[in-house]
Amino acid sequence: MAEASGVPVIVSEPGSFAWTVLAERHPALIRQVRDAFPYPPERQLALDALQEETAHGVVEPLPAGAVGGGQWAEWGRGHVGRSWFEVPFLWAESYFYRRLLEAVGYFGPGPWQGVDPFAPFKRAELNGPEVEGELAALDEVAGLPREAQDQALLAGSLWGNRADLGFRISAGESGESGTSGTSGTAESHVIADDSAPFWRHLADSAAATVYLVADNAGRELIPDLVLLDHLLCTGRADRAVLHVKPYPYYVSDATTADVVDCLRRMAQAPGRAREIAHRLWSALTAGRLAVRAHPFSCAPLPYADMPGDLRADLAHATVAVVKGDLNYRRLVGDRRRPPTTPFGGLTSYFPSPLLALRTLKCDVAVGLAPPTLAALENTGEPWRTTGSYAVIHFRP
Numbered sequence: 001m002a003e004a005s006g007v008p009v010i011v012s013e014p015g016s017f018a019w020t021v022l023a024e025r026h027p028a029l030i031r032q033v034r035d036a037f038p039y040p041p042e043r044q045l046a047l048d049a050l051q052e053e054t055a056h057g058v059v060e061p062l063p064a065g066a067v068g069g070g071q072w073a074e075w076g077r078g079h080v081g082r083s084w085f086e087v088p089f090l091w092a093e094s095y096f097y098r099r100l101l102e103a104v105g106y107f108g109p110g111p112w113q114g115v116d117p118f119a120p121f122k123r124a125e126l127n128g129p130e131v132e133g134e135l136a137a138l139d140e141v142a143g144l145p146r147e148a149q150d151q152a153l154l155a156g157s158l159w160g161n162r163a164d165l166g167f168r169i170s171a172g173e174s175g176e177s178g179t180s181g182t183s184g185t186a187e188s189h190v191i192a193d194d195s196a197p198f199w200r201h202l203a204d205s206a207a208a209t210v211y212l213v214a215d216n217a218g219r220e221l222i223p224d225l226v227l228l229d230h231l232l233c234t235g236r237a238d239r240a241v242l243h244v245k246p247y248p249y250y251v252s253d254a255t256t257a258d259v260v261d262c263l264r265r266m267a268q269a270p271g272r273a274r275e276i277a278h279r280l281w282s283a284l285t286a287g288r289l290a291v292r293a294h295p296f297s298c299a300p301l302p303y304a305d306m307p308g309d310l311r312a313d314l315a316h317a318t319v320a321v322v323k324g325d326l327n328y329r330r331l332v333g334d335r336r337r338p339p340t341t342p343f344g345g346l347t348s349y350f351p352s353p354l355l356a357l358r359t360l361k362c363d364v365a366v367g368l369a370p371p372t373l374a375a376l377e378n379t380g381e382p383w384r385t386t387g388s389y390a391v392i393h394f395r396p
């Protein structure tokens, strides 16, 4: 069994979850991006080269002069020149997205500069029937007593994490089975629930500043924004800070443009959703809600290695709500450990109280009670990777 310090997850074992992401999901994603845009021949050649390199070649460096090239060269020391299947999973996945952006000319200069290759997928989701239903459900939530609203909106933010477009590339187009959104129908699959101490912590804190480190756009970001609005409106937060990605990442990760798109989508809806959108828009313009996009948010590193300026920023949080599977891997380290390893000990370096909201979509699992783990193992399901189980971990 793995020690508490853990063994890093690497890609090499054929059939392992990490291996399927590199061997199956990434090639499928390259195909989808190519189909979504009329890229000119030179971009298509770059995509072909990336496809070939990731399948059969060794990891190549970014071209000379690439944006962030020096930083990536440092992060990639010891990995560049090796097979993609021999390097740590977290590094390989992150670097793949950086290389994909390079191939499509995202960092320019040139006509494709700043064109988000994942925008068509995000847009389709935002205009889809699920979002419409989830926005309409906000009217019902508004009629609930406050504690019930607290639970419903926290559950909405938690299960919103299941609606991840990268995950759907593997899970098949339907992706998930209606467990995300504000209805929170899958509470029975919450396998660790520290929501009570989280709410107590907020109640005991005066003039709170709540940080939310976002994960996916669209169906995840909308309930995240709704949760922040609820905390601001009910006086549990005086201010809120939303950390998003500085550039497109892991398919559907939220950028500033996605925040604006979500607010616009909510503002087009009737009822409660529109009210919330207008309140959040005003909170942004008044500075009560701030958006930040730190470069470290796209780094292939654990949060334990965060730079001083980010640490100093997060230290202002009364609580930081950290969303999603990738952020969770970065919080606890992308390592195999006994799943009963306490979450609090692994995240003691974090500069503020911390709430992790995550549906399980990879092999990393910690913070589980022994009976819960035994029950999960008895299901015979690949419970770590289906996205059907979730954790709410709070570290005061």
Ligand SMILES: O=P(O)(O)OC[C@H]1O[C@](O)(CO)[C@@H](O)[C@@H]1O
Pocket: 021, 093, 161, 164, 166, 167, 215, 216, 250, 323, 324, 325, 326, 327, 329, 361, 362
């Ligand atoms: O959007 P999320 O919740 O961070 O999920 C991204 C996750 O998707 C995966 O690629 C697997 O589903 C993980 O490797 C990664 O952690």
